[in-house]
Amino acid sequence: MTTKHFVVPASYGRSFTLKTGDLISIATPSGTQVSDTWAFAADDPHEHLSMDNTRSINSNVFVDKGARLVSNNRRLMLTVVEDTSPGHHDTLLCPCNRAIYRELGASDNHRTCTDNLHEALEQAGIKLPFTPASLNLFMNVPVSADGSVDRLPPQSVAGDYVVLRAEIDLTLVLSACPQD
Template sequence: MTVISEMVPASHGRAYRMQAGQVAVIANLHGNQVVDAWALSETDPLEFSSMDHTRSVNSSIYLEKGMKVVSNRRRPMMTLLDDSALLCHDTLLCPCNAEIYEQLGCDGYHRSCSDNFHEALAAKERQLPFTPASLNLFMNVPVHADGSLERHAPASKAGDYVALRAEMDLLLVLSACPQDITVINGDDRTPRNIAIRIAGEYPEALQ
C-alpha cells in the first residue's frame, strides 16, 4: 500500500517518516533537478546520515546503485536499490546556504538547502543545531586525478529516478535545491519540482 505520493516544490524541502524496509522513489520530473537528501534516526536524536562515514564504508566518493548510506555511528540507514540512469551521486559538496548566495551576489534572502533542511525538520518537530553534509542526488560533480572537481549540469533526463530503501526507522529529508545561478540545476538554471512516492516494497513504489 502506498504511504505517500506527492511533489516537493521547487526550491523547498520536505521530511517523511519511513519505517525500516519501506522504499522511497524520488523522480527527477524534468531531468535537471538536484535533490539534497538526509536521513535521521527515529530512535537516536543525534544519529544522522554521514557522508564522511558513507565514503569510508563504500570506499568511494560517489554513491552508486547497491551502495549504502550510513550514519555517524556507521550503521546502515538507506540502500540505493535502483537508479534508472546509473549515475554517480555526489557526496562531496556541501548543501548550499545563505552565505553562498551572498557571495554569488544575491541581494536579500535566497532560499537554500540548509534552510530547507531545518524548516522540514521543524515541521516534524525535530531539530539539529547544525546542518549535516547532504547526499546530492543527481548532482554531476566529476573529480579529476589531480583532486580538482567540476560542477556540471545533471546527466539525468526527465523521468529518471532513484529508489532508496530505509534500513532503519528514519526521517528522510529532501530539498529540491534552489540553486539558480550556477549550472548545478541545469543550463537553464531553473529549480524544478520533484516527485516522491513511498511504499512498503520495491517495485511497488514505482506504480
Template sequence: MTAPALLADNGDAEGTNNTLHEPISPDGTPEPGKLYEVPARNGRAVRVAAGQTIRVINTHGTQVCDLWAFNADNLNEFMSMEHLRAWIDRINPLPGDALVTNHRRPILTLTTDTSPGVHDTLIAPCDIYRYRTLGVEGYHDSCADNLRLALKAIGLRQHEVPGSLNLWMNIPFDIDGGIKWLPTVSRAGDYVEFRAEMDSIVVMSACPQDIVAINSRAPMPVHFSVA
C-alpha cells in the same frame, strides 16, 4: 571551575518559505504509495519505517535533490557522507550499497538507480553564506534552510546541518583535483529507490541554486513516494 562551553547550535533557519507551512502530514507520516511533490526551492520531510522503500524522482531531469536521513529515535545519528565514502571505498554509492550513519550503521540502502548514476557526496548543502559569496544580497532560499524548515514543519529540530547526498548533482573533478559545476546528466523521470534499514526521517530539498549551472539555472520540483 570554568563551566563547560555550550554546544554550538545551527538549527535555526536564516529565513523562511512554504516548506514550513506545507508538510506532507503533521508528523511527516506518508500515505503508502501516494506521490508527493517537493516544490522547486523547497524541502519536505517524511517518515520512512524500517523495511519501507522511498522512491525519489527527478521529474524534469534537470534538478538536484539534496537528501538527508536521520535515525527517527535519535536525530543526532544521521547519514554521513564522510562515513559513507569510507564504508563503500568510493565517491558515490551504487545500487546494493548501504548508506551509513555517523555511528557507522546502515540507515538506507540504495536499491535502484535508473539514472546514469552521477551524484555527489562532496559538496556541502547550499546556505545563505554560499549565496553571499556568489553576490546575492538579502535572503535566498537554500538547502540548509529547507532542511531546518522541513524538520520544524513536522515538530522536529536538528542542531546542525549534516552533509547531504546530492542526487543527480554533476560535479566532475580532474586529475589535479579541480572541480566543475555542471548541469545534471539525468533524464526526465529517472529515479532512485532507498530501503530504510531503521526507522528514519528522510528530508529532501529541491535545490534552489540558480546561479551556478547545476540545476540549469532553473530550479524545478522533484517527487517522491513511500511504499
C-alpha cells in the same frame, strides 16, 4: 501496498517518516533538478546520514546502485536499490546556504537547502543546532585525477529516479535545490 505520490515544490524541502523496509522513489521531473538528501535516526536525530562514513564504507566518492548509506555511527540507514539515472550522485559538496549565495551576490532572502532542511525538520518536530552534509542526488560533480572537482549540469533525464530502502526507522528530508 499503498503508493503515495508527493511533489517537493521547487526551492523547498519536505520531511518523510520511513519505517524499516520502506522504499522511497525520488525522481527528477525535468532531469535537471538536484535533490539534497538527509536522513536522521528516528530514535536519535543526532544520528544522521554521514557522507564521510558513507564514502569510507563504500570506498567511493559517489553513490550508485547498491551503495550502503551509513550514519555518523556507521549504522546502515539506507540502501540504494534502484537507480535509472547515470548515477554517481555527489557526496562531496556542501548543501547550499546563505553564505554561498552572499558570495554569488544573491539577496539574503534567496532560499537555501540548509534552510529547507531545518524548516522540514521543524515540521517533523525536530530541532538541530547543526547542518550535516547532504547526499546530492542527480548532481554531476566529476573528480579529476588531481583531486579537483567540477560542477556540471546533471546528466539525468526527465523521469529518472532513485529508490532507497530504509534499513532503520528514520526521518528523510529532501530539498529541491534552489541553486540558480
